[in-house]
Amino acid sequence: MRTYAQIISTVLATLSALLVCGALHAAEHLPYREVPFFQAKVADHALLPVEQRMPKEPLVVDLNAKGRLFGIPGGDIVTIVARARDIRYQSAIGYTRLVGLDENFDLYPDILQSVDNQNDRVFTFHIRPGHRWSDGSFFTAEDFRFYWEDIANNSSISPVGPPEFMLIDGRGPRFEVIDQYTVRYTWDKPNPRFLPQLASPRDPFIYRPAHYLKQFHASYTDQKLLDVVARQQKLKSWAGLFNRMDTMYDLSDPDMPTLQPWKPVTYAPANRYYFERNPYYHRVDYKGVQLPYVDRLIFDISAPGLMAAKANAGEVDLLFRGLTMRDIPVLKEGEKVKDYRTRLWRVARGSELALYPNLNCSDPVFRKLNRDVRFRRALSLGIKRKTINMVLLYGLGREGNNTVISKSPLYRDEFRYRNSSYDPDEANRLLDELGLKRSDSTGLRILPDGRPLIITVELDGDQLLMADGLALIGEFWQDLGIKLIVKPQDRAILNNRSYSGQTIMSASVGLDNAIPNALTPPTELVPMHQDNLAWPKWGQYIETKGNSGEPIDIPEARELAQLYEQWMAAEDTPSRQAIWLKILENHADNLWSIGTVAGSLHPIVVKNNLANVPEKAFYSWAPTSFIGVYRMDEFFWATAERRQGGNR
Template sequence: MTDRPWTTRRISRRDLLVAGGASAGLVALPACSWLDTDPAGDSGPTDAAGTDLMEAPELAARVEAGELPPLSERLPGNPAVVEPVDRVGVYGGTWSSALLGPEDEAWLQRTVGYDPLLRWNPEWTEAVPNIAESVEQSPDGHEFVITLRAGMKWSDGTPFTADDIVFAFEDFLMNKEISPAAPTFLTNGGQVAALTRVDDQTVRFTFAEPNGLFIENLALLNTGDALTTYPRHYLQQFHPAYTQGVDAAAAAAGFGSWTELMLARAETYQNAEKPTLNAWMLTSALGDATTVTAERNPYYWKTDPDGRQLPYIDRVSFEVISDAEVILLKATNGEFSFHTRHVTSLANKPVLADGREQGGYTFTTLRSSLMNEMVIFLNLTHQDPVKRAIFGTKDFRIGLSHAIDRAELNTATFQEEGEPWQAAPSPDSKFFDEGLATQYLEYDLDLANEALDRAGLTERDGAGFRLGPDGRPFSIEVEVSDPGVVPYWLDAMNLVVGYWSEVGINARTRPEDRSLFKERTEANQHDAGVWVGPGGLGDETRRPFFYLPTMRFEQAFAPLWAQWYQSGGTQGEEPPAATKEQCELFWQFAQTPDADERDELFRQILQIAHEQFYVIGTLRVPTGYGIVRDDFHNVPAEMPESFDFATPGGSSPSQYFIEA
């Protein structure tokens, strides 16, 4: 499988981290080719009427009418240039899609909301310039200088400058009345970073300890855009440091305090009035509306290679639908331009495949970042000392793994698209470890029984179920979020419970609402659970939750150890030596500025995961799919699928276009 599904000029690590002219011993992250900074040519392609178009016709008409400044005054001096996937596009049209209910903010983030300070390149291998024209990292990893694009503007035409970054940091993110806890990506060594305004286009972040993850964090949703989503000129009217009488204004607007008013007005998708830097700006907000719409941002700061302002598409329209079956019906009817969520499951693939010709759409391949569709985790820090001892015995976990008929599981619930796999990075990953991925996968009841006997569960009751070492009945309750991220988890886990009964393990599933699942796992109240396995390809080091205990919810295989890790050893329970070594390695990983050294540290973490065999994997499904209407262009034939990549945001939706 190719790692470069569409044409770009490849960016090497050296190109990314070393820039000529870097001063004061800093290492620069320069602007790169797929977001070039030198638009070529004075005129671009022509429309059907033969007129040179450097901007959308509707914007040109507004300029002519005196409603907008000319394009040269709306673009920054050094706009980002996006290389199209297939070809330069034409202006116009509406991208139609859907939201699964009014809570589906994630799809808005992924489609019209991914424009952080840095962004991922299409291959998802490097963080590259975006809003930030460059980021310079000091060799020791303590200091980062961010240079913004001069002349950038918010969607209402107000200049975007370093003052907006300072406001977001000091008056919003670090204001304890608004945000009680500082964002983790802005802290390390137990201290919040120091922010210095250098000039109108430049800020400097200084950390107490080396921060090896800061650059990657600047390319992620909800971190890289946290500093660029709070326009000072708009939000300062709700802040007491800048405006008098904000409590009275809040009360008049029906809010209990100025902070409630501020938080409401700072919402990106609940407040269509707030200016944005994104390609499209909301004209109707997420809430009670049946349709959420976003119109082209006339001040968007990117162009195609011919200097034509992006986005090509006029507007994006999301129908708010609460029933996934209705979304599926509309998808098969060809009512969506491009869609990759909610209904593009394995179970629905035959239905959507049958509808392609009549609906006028094709499939695009989504290369999954997941290393597993269903990871089974036992609670290794269980409150019951007997269950803790049993679950903590590696042979017990080995026995359960050998008892799973993954071939039948694949046929019955995964549409035969899965591959037996443990919790391990994918074959295409630079961290691939064949031993970790394939150990204990063999379906063999003899091997399963032998391992369970070695674990000390040799005695059975009259029904053939194994007794605990204390001679008392032993059982496992596996908690399953229902509905889950993967809709067939419950069916799959019911099969697994049946397999385990064949080797004398008395187990049952416990379907429950996701909020209750979260509550119980965080409180260390569960026997076992299931979740998807991130960290397969592209996000291995950012989402290593099944390789070492860093999470207490979705990957809660040892909540008390995770609490110890998260608190820096001040809370929770100190893990055993091998696991503690992993935690210490990961702390070191986060403080290491050199990427190659970080990779080596992570390989050491994976080696310990290999030896410990914390959790039980089932199957991985290497690829998913999305639907693309035949008149919708520049969508990659293949792209990564991950929230970290903000799929499809990482493929630059501003260069999508519509043409029959």
């Protein structure tokens, strides 16, 4: 790719010069102060002064209102990841979005200056004038147009078309460029998912750096030349080359401009990856200091099993991924000697261990059994959740179904506890009612086709805590005449087996976002995506518009799909809340997944003197984006010695 970049370097240099020399706007209301990391470059005229780098109207952060300290810029934060590809999660951690969630999980404009929303049908985005990409090029409406017209609606690059959340009744919005800093999306019906999806942990990036990516696009660069470069990279066509170079989410290419607080500077392969502060980042504090406060993030590659040990040895400044509740004793041991603290954040999941009977199972006997709510209720009533809580979560969890947690305004006790008490007598009665008689010789119940009732539960092989929980469930179910076999395997294999109907039952974590509100799309709880292990083929059918999978054929599940359509069409918050409550009640009644215990504590290792890291918070993929919503760009070193070295 370097060879190709050299071929077009003259064109790029010209384009870059034109963009950088455009109109400059300094924010007059702030006394900007240059951070030490850039002072030498500014003095040498290698970089514009900060007042010319910032948007005309930056996002000004009120740290006092958040109960945080104003920071002092400088220093590095060292962390570790299990594999090089995990550096892509920096997009989630940096959490810079068109619109984002704050710490109360309310939406606010972030990259965008403002959003006009007319009844969830017409969304007008106002871009901050003067906002720049990390390479100094201006961020404008052209970056949105390029994505929509040249990527999302280009069949060579995106064969399935625009992302599903941008489609209503299978059709995308009418897209308009109003002016250089304004774009508009219009649907004929409400699309309440649009803004929440833009704030998700995996940013859909409905914009791209057009000035950079056009060099790999056949509409702007000679296709024959692109195809030659593609073949050199062992790719079939220019479209494959384009998709390889479009690393917005991965953050793996230092040449790719970004709007994130830190930009990558290390080329793969490497054992240590560096991210340096983005000189054109759009956030600033009230004292005129451009964020982020910390100059560099450093990611060391380490084996997954060594995360806690390395933290215990003081080799990290901040660590959260790769740790579990089991690591807390080890982490606590090293605190005094290695100058760090272990903070315990509550995990915001519906259940730490949930069972997913595959309703689309290919085995006809288990397919019929899994679809019978009496069977699912019997399995639930046969689980002694208090024991699981004591063994796995030291008694600190909340037992019950896989549902929202008490932090959510949608929480109701009945949704967590209905059909979740330990009642082996009722469980046995239901199994008897199903005609599953016990064998005199083995004590196991017998399936209608004569096989013993043996359930193989498949799970991700890395989930050791989950395997221990399944071993306990196996003991409980043995008393019901059911044998449970635990089958750990690679996650990709597990997913493929589920999607094809080969799994009888799977185990995984429960509801990922267990602190939703009425405006949160209820997509996790309705059969519309194949990655839900309970109904993969129903999800396939929806995702492929009927080209694969199976149509929903259980009335209670069709009710969920209908409720989702009602939620999409609702035009006020009370209506959406009422629909949410009906969806949650449907799950409590039908037990599409079988939860066990929620509320584990997740260890967050924080070096002493790293300030503005919350003492208590929620941890999850969604909605917290790991630690993203807590704004890592506001973390800073409170001691001068830790702020040194930013220019190394």
